[in-house]
Amino acid sequence: MSRKDFELKINTPISDILLDTKNPRIRDGSDQADCIARILRKEDHLKVLMEDIAKNGLTTAPILVKSQNNKYVVMDGNRRITALKLLNNPKLCPNTQLKNFVTDLKEKYAKNIINKVDVLSSTNDDAIAQEILSRHDGEQGGAGQVNWNAYLRTIFLMNNSHPAEYKRSAQYAMWAEEQGIWVDDEFPITALNRFLTQENIKELGFSIVDDKLKPNISIDKVKQIAQLLFNDFYTKAATTDTVRTPALASNYVKTVRIRAGLPGSVAEEQQKATSANNNTTVQNNQHATSQAPNQSNTSPANTNSTSTTSIPVTPNHQQTSQQPAPRPAPTPVLNSWDRNKLFGTKAPQIPIPSTETKVTDIVAEIRKLNVKDNPIAVAMLLRGLIELSDKFYRTQNTLTDIGKLGKNITASANHMHQNGKINASELDAIIRFSGVANVNDNLLHVESLQKIMHRETHNPNYQLVNTFWDNIAPFVRTCWRS
Template structure:
């Protein structure tokens, strides 16, 4: 730990702050703070002007010529906007910060005393122990459940499930531990979320380790991961954000290291030692209960999407459709947002995979078809689902691009909640594949560490 005065313009507002999860860039992170804490941010700016100083040194991590803020993002955002009011996200806020700057007494600080930490694990330890009171926005703000979840999903800390412990135990039992010590914090960070664990072939749902794919295949994948990090071929910086984690696992997938759908245990019950058993009879329920009506378009289940920073708008739309909009009350708004989500998700797949078969003049229907063909070639979808998605360009099919377009442009084409539910159930797997698109260059998945 060291303390040093750092130029204000060398401090970067953290685009992956646990308050919001990964966003695209610093500008998006600043906008999020004001969209969600505008009153607090205004109070904080006024307090900084009144006091003329920052009472607690921000916690930062060096990255190149800059320093990423891990604690103190709100205070430094206010200082940055007091220095440059035009960076505020709205005209009203630009005027507010210009007015506050005029009230600053004495010289405005262009440097800030910061606490510099070179060890990211220590940064996470510090963050885990802070955020205990808001004081109307002047003090540190308490994390809500979603912010805590972002922290856990990023670091793997505090969720009651230690992936590294479970992996080390099973590799030891199989005699497959690497000769060098496993870096446990890196393993936990890589496999902090279910979407990444599922790709490797296990789950930690409910705090319990269970194989989801054939045990020998999963153990080989886990051994490779343990060796990669024990040998320091890969380090914490390689998997710090979602794109880094995904890129590393994409590289393993391209090498055939990760389990495939053919290894899935979903359709074959497995005994304790991994041997297949005859399917057990499903117990007959004692009471027949009526299924609960789905009130939102997206069911409240985990779709195992790795939300990278570039997907911040996709995620916001997804959460509105999953948690905030009721189908019976907001069918028109939902139909339009679904159309937007489909287009943004398809564009993400095309951009990430650099899909060469797509033309800039292609309609949404043709783009969906091209992505569907690519998913089929990559073995991500089966023939039956491919044939179903291939109907999307047909204008005479209710579940089609034409239907989505009419939701936006036709004054006489009213969406019904039941039809929207059916449309979602038809498209959901396709959209998840689009949002989880691997990084490719000219149709080839990039290995970890390659230029992107």
């Protein structure tokens, strides 16, 4: 890298600078509005940054760009440019609460907010990459550049055609995000790398074709597996210790397959398929034999003599005629998703006023149902509970009805967080499961619950329903505490 590889562009209008749709923090933005929404998944950090820029001005670290169609694409500085775009035009904010926050900043610090910046432009990809990778150290609570962990670093390297140590793991995570499964910036890609062997890749439902991952089973099942896996690591239900050895990793993959409604391994799946085919063949042969004319001894005596010999089955005989069942391998302790009742026996109560009879009736009905036997019924009742809870919260806090349940929940959750009623981690999970950020509605979230009754493809298993509730429960309880 050399300084001569970069050219300083003075007073470049913010409006001429585009966010990078493939930036590691954005990953796969569909347009500029989507890029802003994806940057705002870490809203607390960006609010700190916006306030710092409004008060103190932009840092001296130059923003790196590439020239493209008479505009510039940000190669490093997407958070700062996003902050400046919002400060210059609060209407770009995706929710009312954030818009009010930014508007207040703009009015208070109008003299400090700039609409033009100096940028360093280069056409040398290697020079840009080397400069970017050397910059990311020290986040200062969000005001400084936030460190790239191994996941973000790997995405940057792959998106810019550089060798990456955790390539296969990043391919899996990036595939999941393309399907609408949100993967946190802090996802421990090194842990994923521990068990993403070629064998386990197959168990997760993929083949490697032309050095890329390609699903080789039902796409819905592959998505369910991925959603469970990334949720486990996000909620710390699974950790590096969970997959510390090949044996532990194999056991963990087995549990995820089972939770997604598949046999524990591809071998078991193939064995079941073979057994089913053999049984069908035997049944067909027996049916053909029973329909064939009787060509030999037909007397009752001969018929009895050729029937199946009856052997007395005693306990001792049963033990010697069957192989003892192999002891199951130990599995990680991940039992929250495997409960029979949605709310669980130790779950905190939902503080619903007794005057809200319809909601209390819904809760009572959910408590009666075994979610393993009635996942669709529980999911439909749960959607009603969520919608009525959000409506109650918005009424109590005079929030505008946006019209779509997922967006209403996102706005309500942001209001809760701004008023100290939920923490940042709870907000993150609620927004992820609101469905607003999911581009594919085959996954289980608020928006896809409605489709369970209308589409044959939407058949949630009980583990996904339990997992969904665990993430959305803080929202429902907080609705009724207001």
